[in-house]
Amino acid sequence: MTRKIKVQDKISSVWRRLFPTFNSLKPQSSQPMDVLPIATGYDDFTSSLIDPQALATSTNGEDTTELSNLPANRILKYGIFHTMSTDPTIDSAIKMHISHALSAKSDTGEIISIESTSDKDDPITIDLRNTFKCRINKDCQAWAYNVALYGAWFVRVYGEQGKGVELVRSDYYTHPRFIYMYEQAGEIAGFTSFHQRIYREGHITLIEPWKFVPFLIPFWKQSTEVQEPIRFDLRTFDIAADDFRDEGIIESQNYGQSLLETAFEPWIDLHEAILSLRMSRTNAARLERLIGVSTGKLQPERAANYLNTVSAQLLKTGLEKAKKSLRKGWIQSVINHIIPVWGDGKGSLNISTMEGNPNIDGIADVDFAVKRLGSALGIDPALLGFGEMLSGGLGDGGFFRVSILASNKANMLRNAILTGIERLFDIHVAYKYGKFFLPGEKPWRIMFNSVSSAMEREEMSNREARVNYTNLFLQTINLIDPEFKSLDKPSFANYVFTDLLKTDEEKFKKIYVGPPKEQPENGDNEDQNDKNIVGKGE
Numbered sequence: 001m002t003r004k005i006k007v008q009d010k011i012s013s014v015w016r017r018l019f020p021t022f023n024s025l026k027p028q029s030s031q032p033m034d035v036l037p038i039a040t041g042y043d044d045f046t047s048s049l050i051d052p053q054a055l056a057t058s059t060n061g062e063d064t065t066e067l068s069n070l071p072a073n074r075i076l077k078y079g080i081f082h083t084m085s086t087d088p089t090i091d092s093a094i095k096m097h098i099s100h101a102l103s104a105k106s107d108t109g110e111i112i113s114i115e116s117t118s119d120k121d122d123p124i125t126i127d128l129r130n131t132f133k134c135r136i137n138k139d140c141q142a143w144a145y146n147v148a149l150y151g152a153w154f155v156r157v158y159g160e161q162g163k164g165v166e167l168v169r170s171d172y173y174t175h176p177r178f179i180y181m182y183e184q185a186g187e188i189a190g191f192t193s194f195h196q197r198i199y200r201e202g203h204i205t206l207i208e209p210w211k212f213v214p215f216l217i218p219f220w221k222q223s224t225e226v227q228e229p230i231r232f233d234l235r236t237f238d239i240a241a242d243d244f245r246d247e248g249i250i251e252s253q254n255y256g257q258s259l260l261e262t263a264f265e266p267w268i269d270l271h272e273a274i275l276s277l278r279m280s281r282t283n284a285a286r287l288e289r290l291i292g293v294s295t296g297k298l299q300p301e302r303a304a305n306y307l308n309t310v311s312a313q314l315l316k317t318g319l320e321k322a323k324k325s326l327r328k329g330w331i332q333s334v335i336n337h338i339i340p341v342w343g344d345g346k347g348s349l350n351i352s353t354m355e356g357n358p359n360i361d362g363i364a365d366v367d368f369a370v371k372r373l374g375s376a377l378g379i380d381p382a383l384l385g386f387g388e389m390l391s392g393g394l395g396d397g398g399f400f401r402v403s404i405l406a407s408n409k410a411n412m413l414r415n416a417i418l419t420g421i422e423r424l425f426d427i428h429v430a431y432k433y434g435k436f437f438l439p440g441e442k443p444w445r446i447m448f449n450s451v452s453s454a455m456e457r458e459e460m461s462n463r464e465a466r467v468n469y470t471n472l473f474l475q476t477i478n479l480i481d482p483e484f485k486s487l488d489k490p491s492f493a494n495y496v497f498t499d500l501l502k503t504d505e506e507k508f509k510k511i512y513v514g515p516p517k518e519q520p521e522n523g524d525n526e527d528q529n530d531k532n533i534v535g536k537g538e
Contacts, residue, residue: 017436018426019209020187049079070264074255078177081149081260084267089384090260093377094148097259101410102141102417105449111137112421113447122443124433127164128425135168140417143170143215147416151256152176153215154191155420157427164432165424168213181214181252182206185244188214188252206249210427215420216256217412229253256416259409263376270369277366378409414448421446470500490514 070077084090102111114129116122146153154176156169178194190206231237231248241247260267293310295303374381425444429435437443474496481487493512497503 014430014434014436015210018430019189049083070261075177077258078150080264081258084260084264085149087267089270089373090263090267090377092384093379094145094259096379096383097148097406097409097413098141098144100406101413101448102144103449104137109137111140111449112417113449115445115447117443117445124429124435125444127432128428128444131164131428132421132424136421139168139170140421143420144413144417146176147215147217147256148259148413150176151217151258151261154179155213155215155424157211157213157424159210159427159431161431161434165428168424174212176255179212181212181255182249183252184249185247189249210430213420213424213427215416216254217259217416218419219257219412259377259412263373266369266372266376270366270373273366273369375405378405418446418448466501470496473500 070080085094104111110133114125114133116125143153143155153170154174156174157165158167158169159165173193173195180192182189182191188209190209191212192206196205196207228237229250231250233248235248237247291310291314293307295306298306370381370384374384377384426436429437477484477487484492490512494508497508497512498505
């Protein structure tokens with residue numbers, strides 16, 4: 001039987017607000033494994049590992065590996081992504097994005113800071129800072145690397161009521177290949193794992209939704225070829241029904257999207273091009289010599305002995321050089337062909353050398369594959385080791401400051417980490433304080449330390465343009481109505497600040513106090529003072 005979630009009424013109401021589908025998780029009879037889609041674990045993962053060097057190999061004239069598109073199964077994708085991460089080009093690209101999205105302060109080494117939303121530190125904010133600051137700054141880059149590689153990463157949360165989160169686990173057992181995520185009406189309803197004891201008994205049980213925190217890249221695409229997910233209750237789905245808590249629980253379709261999702265095909269093309277270059281170089285390194293040995297008018301028997309003597313001497317010399325070269329890690333690549341030449345000039349040798357030409361100077365498909373791979377990864381090829389493509393003198397930092405594409409990748413990673421950390425904080429507050437905060441009510445905020453990016457530069461440029469337009473607009477109004485008598489000043493100020501300068505409405509109401517109130521004349525003040533004096537005397 002599925003376990004009941006035993007919590008007190010106070011904390012139970014918090015879980016219901018944090019996870020809206022929690023109150024629909026009623027005890028159900030466990031289902032057979034072949035009915036429910038569950039994690040297959042390590043076998044499918046290892047079966048999907050590929051050898052890039054074997055992509056162009058063949059056995060008996062047939063290709064051993066043919067991969068042009070990523071498989072639809074996410075477990076199989078993970079194996080391919082793992083293989084791609086061993087490529088130094090892919091690994092460098094991921095680390096560049098992480099260093100840009102999660103850069104650390106030079107003095108403190110902090111990547112993120114937990115700050116209060118008010119002028120004074122809230123006790124909950126102080127507790128979150130003391131509990132998670134060191135752990136998050138130490139592990140968030142590792143989380144981000146796995147998120148960028150697989151599109152998703154999970155951490156196991158261990159907590160206790162009244163104490164909060166005591167441990168955050170991120171290791172082999174939380175790898176996304178072992179975790180399946182379930183939802184109801186689009187909200188997380190629970191998880192299953194390959195490493196559940198009841199899993200091995202032929203049944204599965206949903207793990208409570210607050211025991212795992214998913215880090216997901218927010219952007220993902222739904223394939224039109226994916227079939228409708230299997231529902232726990234095996235009922236037909238009715239989207240017209242208003243009671244979403246009565247829906248069946250299904251496996252989630254959103255496991256994020258890896259940054260390598262679109263880089264697979266260019267990566268395959270690049271490896272095939274590199275293999276072709278290597279084979280061309282190997283063929284070009286081999287020298288073949290045609291040695292014409294003139295036998296003159298010798299009798300056939302003597303001519304044969306003469307040729308054998310010459311070939312034996314060449315073979316002996318070649319074997320000695322080959323043994324010496326093998327000790328140094330390379331082999332002889334000169335091949336001799338002896339051809340008898342009949343005619344005059346007995347005892348002469350004619351040697352002709354044939355050298356292969358790789359002719360790789362004009363190979364454009366290699367550059368094309370490199371550019372496609374750089375485009376898919378969001379990194380300029382010049383930063384991936386192809387320095388001849390560098391233009392404009394931009395280095396690593398300069399590229400990330402001007403590239404909108406790199407900023408988009410960095411923002412996706414940052415949002416994945418931010419969403420997961422916010423969920424972790426919500427679970428801690430629910431455990432320890434029995435509270436739940438709406439997004440606009442949270443007393444804490446998470447700040448990232450990051451270098452100036454292209455999107456920030458673009459935002460500053462837009463702000464400057466809005467300020468210039470506002471100045472021209474105010475100058476025009478000043479020409480029409482210099483004293484602003486025909487305008488309602490509070491409404492006009494609201495329009496300028498909110499519509500033109502894009503200031504938040506709530507902030508505008510706090511900073512704008514309106515025109516100053518008219519002061520009474522001096523005579524009125526004197527009369528009032530006289531009245532006050534008379535009143536006091538009486």
